[in-house]
Amino acid sequence: DIQMTQSLSSLSASVGDRVTITCRASQSIRRSLNWYQQKPGKAPELLIFGASSLQGGVPSRFSGSGSETDFTLTVSGLQPEDFATYYCQQSYSLPYTFGQGTKVDIK
Amino acid sequence: QITLKESGPTLVKPTQTLTLTCTFSGFSLTTNGVCVAWIRQPPGKALEWLGLIYWDDDSRYSPSLESRLTITKDTYNNQVVLTMTNMDPEDTATYYCAHAAGIAAAGYPFDSWGQGVLVTVSS
Numbered sequence: 001d002i003q004m005t006q007s008l009s010s011l012s013a014s015v016g017d018r019v020t021i022t023c024r025a026s027q028s029i030r031r032s033l034n035w036y037q038q039k040p041g042k043a044p045e046l047l048i049f050g051a052s053s054l055q056g057g058v059p060s061r062f063s064g065s066g067s068e069t070d071f072t073l074t075v076s077g078l079q080p081e082d083f084a085t086y087y088c089q090q091s092y093s094l095p096y097t098f099g100q101g102t103k104v105d106i107k
Numbered sequence: 108q109i110t111l112k113e114s115g116p117t118l119v120k121p122t123q124t125l126t127l128t129c130t131f132s133g134f135s136l137t138t139n140g141v142c143v144a145w146i147r148q149p150p151g152k153a154l155e156w157l158g159l160i161y162w163d164d165d166s167r168y169s170p171s172l173e174s175r176l177t178i179t180k181d182t183y184n185n186q187v188v189l190t191m192t193n194m195d196p197e198d199t200a201t202y203y204c205a206h207a208a209g210i211a212a213a214g215y216p217f218d219s220w221g222q223g224v225l226v227t228v229s230s
Binding site: 001030031032034036038043044045046049050051053055087089090091092094095096097098099100101 | 144146153154155156158159167168169170203207210212213214215216217218220221222223
């Protein structure tokens with residue numbers, strides 16, 4: 001199985017901050033990396049697919065980058081509704097594994 | 108618009124078999140490249156991919172749970188069924204189904220999710 005590691009389990013930030021969340025794969029997954037946002041009591045929502053493609057309807061302050069094993073999700077100008085948990089997930093090879101999540105909370 | 112909804116028991120006893128149904132609309136599970144996956148999330152913990160079924164009836168499972176899982180589809184009724192045998196309290200989780208369509212160089216991102224159903228395993 002490919003292991004997905006999000007190095008930070010949580011981070012604190014303020015509204016307006018630029019936030020970067022990282023994800024590392026245990027082997028190359030090319031660009032088959034997806035990012036999800038999950039709010040308490042809700043299902044996850046797809047933000048970014050293919051490492052850097054923005055899902056329809058997702059604000060442009062969200063962006064993704066990276067390839068092979070190292071990936072980044074950036075939120076440029078954190079908004080109150082962005083305080084949530086973010087998960088990376090690889091869809092390069094089965095089983096499609098998730099990272100452990102990074103919770104973004106209010107500083 | 109794609110929608111999915113999970114249904115099934117919210118309480119099962121240890122050793123029992125869990126059967127969950129995902130009823131969907133807005134897409135066909137006969138369309139080339141489409142799949143429906145099952146993902147679960149224990150309370151306060153991370154997401155765990157369980158398995159999926161493709162448009163061509165091929166199903167794949169998490170290696171750690173493969174012996175306990177079966178995923179089937181009922182194309183006529185737009186449903187996907189997850190069966191998990193020998194339930195244990197550690198299987199207590201919210202179970203989600205999700206839609207994905209294959210994208211070149213991106214694999215199968217889960218672009219639509221059901222609301223989830225919390226299943227508690229307890230005697």
